[in-house]
Amino acid sequence: MFPKPAATLTPNTYAYESSPMVKATGFREYDARWLFEKEINLMGVQALGMGLGTLLHEMGVKPEIVTGHDFRSYSASIKMALVTGLMAAGVKVHDIGLCTTPMTYFGQFELDVPAVAMVTASHNDNGWTGVKMGAARPLTFGPDEMGRLKEIVLEAAFDLKGGGSYCFVENFPERYIADLTNRPKLKHPIKVVAACGNGTAGAFAERILSAIGADVVPLDCELDHSFPRYNPNPEDMKMLHAIAEMVRETGAAVGLGFDGDGDRCGVVDNTGEEIFADKVGVMLARDISRLNPGAQFVVDVKSTGLFLTDPVLIANGAKTDYWKTGHSYIKRRVNELNAMVGFEKSGHYFFNAPIGRGYDDGFVSAFAILDMLDRNPDKSMADLRNDLPKTWGTPTMSPHCDDEKKYDVVDKVVARFKSMQEKGEKIDGQPIVDLITVNGVRVVAEDGTWGLVRASSNKPELVVVVESPVSEARMRAMFKIVDTVLRENEEVGDYNQSI
The missing domain is CATH 3.40.120.10 (Alpha-D-Glucose-1,6-Bisphosphate, subunit A, domain 3)
Structure with a gap:
């Protein structure tokens, strides 16, 4: 029986090399991201593969999957650990090797395979790894699938049917490039x-x-x-x-x-x-x-x-x-x-x-x-x-906030702006005319200037964006207001970039 993953293990120890480690916060809203060796180890990745294979069976999806990996020093090793877990759960794995993520999505169509698992940390800094997954082309997992996968892996509730298999698809990028x-x-x-x-x-x-x-x-x-x-x-x-x-x-x-x-x-x-x-x-x-x-x-x-x-x-x-x-x-x-x-x-x-x-x-x-x-x-x-109407906008700015705290902070920010709107408080002399809360909060002033705060889905960060159709001064004023509300929460750290 495969053991339950631990939340933390010390590298270069017997326990680290013989037990799975998977930090729960790595299961994000629509994919998975961990700091390799600090938040997940190779046995933890194997557990992820077992969990993904188990989930495919639960969903009634044909147990076949396309996988590939990005160009990082450790990605190939992580992919093979994932593959062993998938095979243990009775999944046939089609490995297209070193590739971009869209190549694996294309592989679902080209190879007539329902599921995908791409080993990539996308744009995250070195040290990060992750997996983008889906089981219904062209879609990828959302919160429901990721939540269930998290339960299976952390509880080691695997259905290890065995009978999985592996095949390497040679020169697959050539097929992708020819089609594209x-x-x-x-x-x-x-x-x-x-x-x-x-x-x-x-x-x-x-x-x-x-x-x-x-x-x-x-x-x-x-x-x-x-x-x-x-x-x-x-x-x-x-x-x-x-x-x-x-x-x-x-x-x-x-x-x-x-x-x-x-x-x-x-x-x-x-x-x-x-x-x-x-x-x-x-x-x-x-x-x-x-x-x-x-x-x-x-x-x-x-x-x-x-x-x-x-x-x-x-x-x-x-x-x-x-x-x-x-x-x-x-x-x-x-x-x-x-x-x-x-x-x-x-x-x-x-x-x-x-x-x-x-x-x-x-x-x-x-x-x-x-x-x-x-x-x-x-x-x-x-x-x-x-030719576009002129607006003044910021790049995406991301102040640090721990994964365990960021959603609570966003809830507080949403509540703060709701309270301001209910009390009729103005922001830089402008009334708040709309609060869009489908994802964090987008606070909109009467002149169309707006500021957004949401939790990052793949890093321990918040996300801040501001735009004004009026002037750079209004854009900067909105940013100052948004940042002031953020700074009411001591959990919020420094920005990765700012205006």
Whole structure:
């Protein structure tokens, strides 16, 4: 009988090497993330595989799964520990090797396999590991599935049927690339900076973008799991600034930045100006709704208010639904509403047919951006950005807050703003006209300026975003108000980046 996992064990001891360790907080809202060796060990990962296999049987899903791993020094070892657990639970494992996360999602379709388990810590710092899981393509697990998986693993309530098997799918990236690039080439020449932060996407970016006719300038595409320059995260200003510098140096039409597991794409325009992913989403929504009047979109609560107020989207009859932040939430909402696209401020985009298959893929997003430019040959990326109504917004800012405390802190912040609204208190002279609490709290002032606070779903952090359609001063004033409310809670630490 496999033992129950311990919450903590001391590395380099007999217990650490002979017992599973799994910290409960690693089971997050829609995927799993742990600090490897501090919060989970290899036997703990094996327990996770057993739990996932058990859950697939409970759900009545055919016990077959696609798996792969990202480019970190420890990811292959973690994947094989996961595989042994899955096989012990009677699951047939199709291993596609080193890959981006979207390749595993594609594998569900290409190999006709219902489930997926991708070993990746995405854009998290080195030391982190995790698994993105699903059992109904193109969806990934949400809170219900993750909650049940947590119960099974922590209680060691495994159904170890045995009879599992393993097969390695040779050269699977070739099949993915062939499918992805089986489309018309761009009609107009375009120079593109492709930055990968030395993450997994670097193995494929230049080849994929070149295949559709782009002139590619590779930046940090050599694989190096130490991430020597910056974390491969297109929300990180260090990465965006590096892309901007290369765009200006080479005269590129656009800079594209891919995250550590290749499911997100960040954008820098031809002048070297970083464009936050929600604004890129508005530009794409304009382009898509012009071709498809009345198109339905889904966006997360961190995103710009322009999806509702932009005159071009209104004229095109576009409909937008604001929903919970998180790739699993937005993916499901896109599926439920049969929306054309779902956009997240983090850069996860979910294109339904005919553009994509409903899951997030940074290269599909890149193609959509290049197609938009190709359809507007007389306009640069900067022109398209400048065509949008002006707003002043912050990057995503994340003050530290322990996983065990962050949801309680958010509840206190929500209660505080509700109390302010009920008492008629003003924020920088403006009444509070709306509180959107579908995911944390988005407090909206009368002039449209808003500030968001929510708990991060994958790190011990809170998330803060602010935007104003009026002025930079109003944006900064709202940030000061939001930060003041946050600082009423001593559990809130320093920001990773701030304005």
